[in-house]
Amino acid sequence: xxxxxxxxxxxxxxxxxxxxxxxxxxxxxxxxxxxxxxxxxxxxxxxxxxxxxxxxxxxxxxxxxxxxxxxxxxxxxxxxxxxxxxxxxxxxxxxxxxxxxxxxxxxxxxxxxxxxxxxxxxxxxxxxxxxxxxxxxxxxxxxxxxxxxxxxxxxxxxxxxxxxxxxxxxxxxxxxxxxxxxxxxxxxxxxxxxxxxxxxxxxxxxxxxxxxxxxxxxxxxxxxxxxxxxxxxxxxxxxxxxxxxxxxxxxxxxxxxxxxxxxxxxxxxxxxxxxxxxxxxxxxxxxxxxxxxxxxxxxxxxxxxxxxxxxxxxxxxxxxxxxxxxxxxxxxxxxxxxxxxxxxxxxxxxxxxxxxxxxxxxxxxxxxxxxxxxxxxxxxxxxxxxxxxxxxxxxx
Amino acid sequence: xxxxxxxxxxxxxxxxxxxxxxxxxxxxxxxxxxxxxxxxxxxxxxxxxxxxxxxxxxxxxxxxxxxxxxxxxxxxxxxxxxxxxxxxxxxxxxxxxxxxxxxxxxxxxxxxxxxxxxxxxxxxxxxxxxxxxxxxxxxxxxxxxxxxxxxxxxxxxxxxxxxxxxxxxxxxxxxxxxxxxxxxxxxxxxxxxxxxxxxxxxxxxxxxxxxxxxxxxxxxxxxxxxxxxxxxxxxxxxxxxxxxxxxxxxxxxxxxxxxxxxxxxxxxxxxxxxxxxxxxxxxxxxxxxxxxxxxxxxxxxxxxxxxxxxxxxxxxxxxxxxxxxxxxxxxxxxxxxxxxxxxxxxxxxxxxxxxxxxxxxxxxxxxxxxxxxxxxxxxxxxxxxxxxxxxxxxxx
Numbered sequence: 196x197x198x199x200x201x202x203x204x205x206x207x208x209x210x211x212x213x214x215x216x217x218x219x220x221x222x223x224x225x226x227x228x229x230x231x232x233x234x235x236x237x238x239x240x241x242x243x244x245x246x247x248x249x250x251x252x253x254x255x256x257x258x259x260x261x262x263x264x265x266x267x268x269x270x271x272x273x274x275x276x277x278x279x280x281x282x283x284x285x286x287x288x289x290x291x292x293x294x295x296x297x298x299x300x301x302x303x304x305x306x307x308x309x310x311x312x313x314x315x316x317x318x319x320x321x322x323x324x325x326x327x328x329x330x331x332x333x334x335x336x337x338x339x340x341x342x343x344x345x346x347x348x349x350x351x352x353x354x355x356x357x358x359x360x361x362x363x364x365x366x367x368x369x370x371x372x373x374x375x376x377x378x379x380x381x382x383x384x385x386x387x388x389x390x391x392x393x394x395x396x397x398x399x400x401x402x403x404x405x406x407x408x409x410x411x412x413x414x415x416x417x418x419x420x421x422x423x424x425x426x427x428x429x430x431x432x433x434x435x436x437x438x439x440x441x442x443x444x445x446x447x448x449x450x451x452x453x454x455x456x457x458x459x460x461x462x463x464x465x466x467x468x469x470x471x472x473x474x475x476x477x478x479x480x481x482x483x484x485x486x487x488x489x490x491x492x493x494x495x496x497x498x499x500x501x502x503x504x505x506x507x508x509x510x511x512x513x514x515x516x517x518x519x520x521x522x523x524x525x526x527x528x529x530x531x532x533x534x535x536x537x538x539x540x541x542x543x544x545x546x547x548x549x550x551x552x553x554x555x556x557x558x559x560x561x562x563x564x565x566x567x568x569x570x571x572x573x574x575x576x577x578x579x580x581x582x583x584x585x586x587x588x589x590x591x
Numbered sequence: 592x593x594x595x596x597x598x599x600x601x602x603x604x605x606x607x608x609x610x611x612x613x614x615x616x617x618x619x620x621x622x623x624x625x626x627x628x629x630x631x632x633x634x635x636x637x638x639x640x641x642x643x644x645x646x647x648x649x650x651x652x653x654x655x656x657x658x659x660x661x662x663x664x665x666x667x668x669x670x671x672x673x674x675x676x677x678x679x680x681x682x683x684x685x686x687x688x689x690x691x692x693x694x695x696x697x698x699x700x701x702x703x704x705x706x707x708x709x710x711x712x713x714x715x716x717x718x719x720x721x722x723x724x725x726x727x728x729x730x731x732x733x734x735x736x737x738x739x740x741x742x743x744x745x746x747x748x749x750x751x752x753x754x755x756x757x758x759x760x761x762x763x764x765x766x767x768x769x770x771x772x773x774x775x776x777x778x779x780x781x782x783x784x785x786x787x788x789x790x791x792x793x794x795x796x797x798x799x800x801x802x803x804x805x806x807x808x809x810x811x812x813x814x815x816x817x818x819x820x821x822x823x824x825x826x827x828x829x830x831x832x833x834x835x836x837x838x839x840x841x842x843x844x845x846x847x848x849x850x851x852x853x854x855x856x857x858x859x860x861x862x863x864x865x866x867x868x869x870x871x872x873x874x875x876x877x878x879x880x881x882x883x884x885x886x887x888x889x890x891x892x893x894x895x896x897x898x899x900x901x902x903x904x905x906x907x908x909x910x911x912x913x914x915x916x917x918x919x920x921x922x923x924x925x926x927x928x929x930x931x932x933x934x935x936x937x938x939x940x941x942x943x944x945x946x947x948x949x950x951x952x953x954x955x956x957x958x959x960x961x962x963x964x965x966x967x968x969x970x971x972x973x974x975x976x977x978x979x980x981x982x983x984x985x986x987x
Contacts, residue, residue, distance in 0.1 A: 348945055358945055405825040417911070419817075421824070426817040428913025429801040432945045433817075435910040440903065440941055442838035444850045454840045507836065511907055514831040515813070517824025545836055549744055549754055549828045 209234060210242045214251060214271065214579055219401075220296070222255035222268035243269055250275035251295075273298065277333050278574045279341040279378060281320045282566030284387060285309050285361055285413055288316065289564055290323040292331055293571035295339075295579070297398055299564050301327045309346060312364030313373065321377045339578050340380045342570030343370055344387040346414075348432045354384035357431060361414075383573050385427075388434055390569030391561070392418025393425055395522050397572045399560050405518040408559070409436065409509065410525035411534070412480055415458050421516060437462070439508050446503070446544055460504045463527050469497050480526045487530040495533050502537020509538060510545035517550050524559030605630060606638045610647060610667065610975055615797075616692070618651035618666035639665055646671035647691075669694065673729050674970045675737040675774060677716045678962030680783060681705050681757055681809055684712065685960055686719040688727055689967035691735075691975070693794055695960050697723045705742060708760030709769065717773045735974050736776045738966030739766055740783040742810075744828045750780035753827060757810075779969050781823075784830055786965030787957070788814025789821055791918050793968045795956050801914040804955070805832065805905065806921035807930070808876055811854050817912060833858070835904050842940055843899050856900045859923050865893050876922045883926035891929050898933020905934060906941035913946050920955030 209232075216231055217223065223231075225239050232239070246252040247269075255270035273296035280299075282289040286309070291302035303323045307316055320343075328338070347359025354371040356362055371382035385393075392408035400406060404423040410416050417434035419426040427433050437458035459465055463480025470477040470486065473493055477483050486494045509521065521542075523535060539556050546554075561568055605628075612627055613619065619627075621635050628635070642648040643665075651666035669692035676695075678685040682705070687698035699719045703712055716739075724734070743755025750767040752758055767778035781789075788804035796802060800819040806812050813830035815822040823829050833854035837843070855861055859876025866873040866882060869889055873879050882890045905917065917938075919931060935952050942950075957964055 403825075405829075419911070421815075421817055421822040421829075422820055424818055424820075426822075426912070428817070428946075429799075429915035430913055430945060430948065432943065433801075433911065433913040435913070435943055435946060438941075438943050439907045439910050440838040440840055442836040444836055446850075454842075508907070511835045511904070512911060514835050515815070515829065515908060515911065516822070517826055517829040517831070519825035545834075547828065547831055547834050549826060550824075550831060552826065 209238060210245050211579065213239070213242055214246060217252060217269065217271040218296075218579065220271060222270035224268050228269070271295075275337070276339045277328070277331070277337050278339060278571040279324045279328070280567040280570035280574075281324065281341065282344045282387060282390065282564075282570055283307075283309060283316060283320070283346065284566070285346050288320060289567045290320050290327065291564060291567040291571070292324075292327050292333075293568065293575075295575055297394065297568050297572045297575060299567060299571075301331055302564055302567065303327060304563065309361065309365075310363050313368040313370065317370065317373055321374060325377070338378065338380050340574035341374055341378050341382045342390070342572075342574040343374070343382065343384045344390040344566045344570045345370075345384065346387050348430070348435075349384050349386050350431050351383075351385055351427050354382060356384075381574070381577070383570075383577060385425075385570075385573060386416075386418075386431070386434070387566050388416040389418045389425055389427065390566050390573060391524055391559070392420055392522075392569070393572050393576075394565050394567075394569030395524070395559055395561055396420050397576075398568060400520055400522075403520045405516065406520040406522065407509075407512060407516065407518045408522045408524060409505070411461060411463070411505070411523065411527040412525035413463055415462055415505070417512070419516065421518075436508060436512075439511075441504050442507050442511065444507065444545075446507075446541055457505065457508050461501045466497055466501050466527070470494060473497070483527065484529050487533070498530050498533040499537040502534040502539075503541045504537075505534070506538035506541030507545070510542045513542060513546040513550050513554065519553050519555065521554065521556045522559050523556070524561070524565060528558055605634060606641050607975065609635070609638055610642060613648060613665065613667040614692075614975065616667060618664035620664050624665070667691075671733070672735045673724070673727070673733050674735060674967040675720045675724070676963040676966035676970075677720065677737065678740045678783060678786065678960075678966055679703075679705060679712060679716070679742065680962070681742050684716060685963045686716050686723065687960060687963040687967070688720075688723050688729075689964065689971075691971055693790065693964050693968045693971060695963060695967075697727055698960055698963060699723060700959065705757065705761075706759050709764040709766065713766065713769055717770060721773070734774065734776050736970035737770055737774050737778045738786070738968075738970040739770070739778065739780045740786040740962045740966045741766075741780065742783050744826070744831075745780050745782050746827050747779075747781055747823050750778060752780075777970070777973070779966075779973060781821075781966075781969060782812075782814075782827070782830070783962050784812040785814045785821055785823065786969060787920055787955070787961050788816055788918075788965070789968050789972075790961050790963075790965030791920070791955055791957055792816050793972075794964060796916055796918075799916045801912065802916040802918065803905075803908060803912065803914045804918045804920060805901070807857060807859070807901070807919065807923040808921035809859055811858055811901070813908070815912065817914075832904060832908075835907075837900050838903050838907065840903065840941075842937055843903050853901065853904050857897045862893055862897050862923070866890060869893070879923065880925050883929070894926050894929040895933040898930040898935075899937045900933075901930070902934040902937030903941070906938045909938060909942040909946050909950065915949050915951065917950065917952045918955050919952070920957070920961060924954055 253272040255268040273294040278293045280291045288307045289304040291299045347362045355367045356365045374382045388410045396406050406420040408418040415437040417436045466483050467477035649668040651664040669690040674689045676687045684703045685700040687695045743758045751763045752761045766780050770778045784806045792802050802816040804814040811833040813832045862879050863873035
């Protein structure tokens with residue numbers, strides 16, 4: 196790299212640093228930005244010009260002044276770029292457009308079968324994304340990247356699914372290359388539960404650096420945010436709660452077999468099985484949710500038991516990771532309070548007081564588009580990260 | 592900050608970037624450094640001058656040349672600065688001097704009782720450190736910081752112990768302020784198990800980004816390195832394995848009570864108790880280690896059982912965190928292979944194939960000074976981190 200190339204990277208880094216501050220949505224004056232960054236006023240002015248020309252920031256109306264000419268404030272302009280977000284579940288897909296704040300501006304969803312394999316599923320997703328994009332009236336050069344979530348382990352650095360158990364035909368399929376034939380931008384892929392964690396933390400709990408997201412649906416899995424970062428583990432399989440052995444005890448229901456793993460007790464199908472053995476009409480997670488809403492006490496009891504079994508495993512996670520926030524999502528989290536109540540019962544009993552002192556256990560607030568929001572956030576974080584050196588691509 | 596102050600920070604950042612590359616101990620030519628960093632040759636030359644003047648790098652003899660004047664190589668000079676490392680256990684303390692590579696250059700240890708409270712314990716540590724420092728002949732300005740490990744949870748940002756169960760009198764005691772009255776340099780404090788993890792990873796497994804260190808001694812605890820960083824959790828209590836409920840199963844010994852936590856089964860005192868109930872003379876971890884070395888089959892069996900119980904909890908950690916390396920240390924790890932064998936037996940059976948595919952379970956290689964090495968590494972990482980902006984302090 197020449198010194199002048201290096202200079203232009205430094206320009207981009209300065210601008211990205213300003214952008215990183217303004218991304219919280221609070222408009223600021225140049226003086227405030229100078230104070231926050233330590234940059235000279237002249238540097239600030241020049242970088243703001245660069246960012247304004249790129250559309251990434253805009254004037255935000257005027258500050259209340261104590262007299263004289265009011266100083267103008269600068270705000271982040273999240274509408275200036277577009278992200279395509281694709282969230283693929285086992286039986287359901289969501290395709291969305293999002294702005295740079297992770298707000299979904301358009302979306303489409305449909306039932307699908309992930310086991311149909313990558314080509315038909317991705318073809319549908321790309322076609323839908325193209326339609327949404329055309330309908331939005333945005334220019335091709337406003338697209339900064341595509342984020343994809345899939346229901347299985349992913350080698351994040353390459354975007355390849357690795358031995359995904361419920362995704363036949365997807366093992367090591369090059370999702371980024373396939374998508375880049377249509378959308379020639381960076382394509383990032385991750386596990387769906389990781390993206391739920393990322394989206395929930397970025398939008399709902401931006402100040403929590405240690406958050407555990409637990410998805411309870413057809414399977415059970417966790418997305419781990421520790422030290423402010425999503426943790427994927429050595430091979431991308433971190434968060435596999437479903438195959439964890441449940442540590443029973445005098446505080447958990449005795450219905451579990453000695454060698455039961457969590458998914459055999461707490462997933463949608465597992466609870467449905469328990470209910471149908473008791474003579475209630477349940478086969479799927481949706482049936483369980485529907486039955487739960489009738490208020491039937493046997494159903495409430497079964498869900499509370501599942502919550503306690505989940506709590507037995509989550510208590511271990513709490514001692515191990517010391518999160519300040521546990522968010523429960525997935526289709527089964529819609530059964531209502533009994534799942535969380537059973538979970539809290541065991542977690543607070545079994546975890547150490549220090550680990551639970553400031554622990555909040557709550558239900559996910561992101562709805563059907565939670566995974567797509569996370570996919571968008573993944574792309575945005577990469578594009579706007581001042582350390583990653585990529586923001587130059589935004590200044591074309 | 593003025594533009595000129597900002598420039599000098601950039602100089603320090605450039606120099607720190609070079610230092611970060613050279614820290615691996617491999618000498619490099621200016622041309623190699625230019626290629627690795629993208630800095631211009633003139634920038635490299637000027638930063639190398641700065642680093643040489645500070646003593647942090649030195650000429651490393653000459654490269655083999657294909658003719659003409661041989662290009663000279665530059666090497667990191669870890670001996671140029673000193674770190675004081677203090678490792679305090681429940682009954683044992685180590686005080687050491689280390690260089691910038693984490694090598695211990697002098698050390699002292701003694702038995703102590705952490706429950707005597709902070710002042711007598713820290714007074715001994717500081718007095719010992721002063722004696723070692725004077726004996727080393729180093730100048731006061733060569734000291735870059737003090738690292739302290741304690742056997743309890745620590746709020747890392749402030750260095751205050753928080754409700755440490757076995758450290759009466761230490762709760763929220765300001766260790767950094769107390770030490771700075773004698774050593775006026777940055778003082779960093781962390782949990783002893785975290786420091787064992789940090790030291791083991793930095794010195795033995797620098798390429799592993801996901802490593803779990805498990806200490807088995809009077810208690811049981813873990814230090815978690817995920818995504819290349821030590822994870823402390825929201826309140827600094829991450830890694831508390833001792834109070835995790837053991838998930839028994841058909842593959843673990845049936846001797847555990849239903850509500851047993853790991854520490855009641857696998858710690859030194861717990862195994863000693865099991866042995867003494869079987870008529871063998873054991874009270875402490877040391878007794879267990881001594882008995883294990885006699886080869887007595889009953890002792891070997893008890894240790895293997897403890898290994899399986901430990902494995903039952905570690906299997907959950909493996910599914911949750913997907914580490915590539917598990918290192919077992921602490922006084923009880925000296926009992927030999929049976930502990931690890933029992934652990935491996937259950938971990939490989941219970942964890943998912945993806946999570947164990949490239950998993951290594953091994954014994955700690957750091958000896959009695961492992962905790963002190965970690966304390967030194969903590970200080971060095973902070974001082975030499977190009978992102979932290981602190982390296983300026985090295986250029987005085």
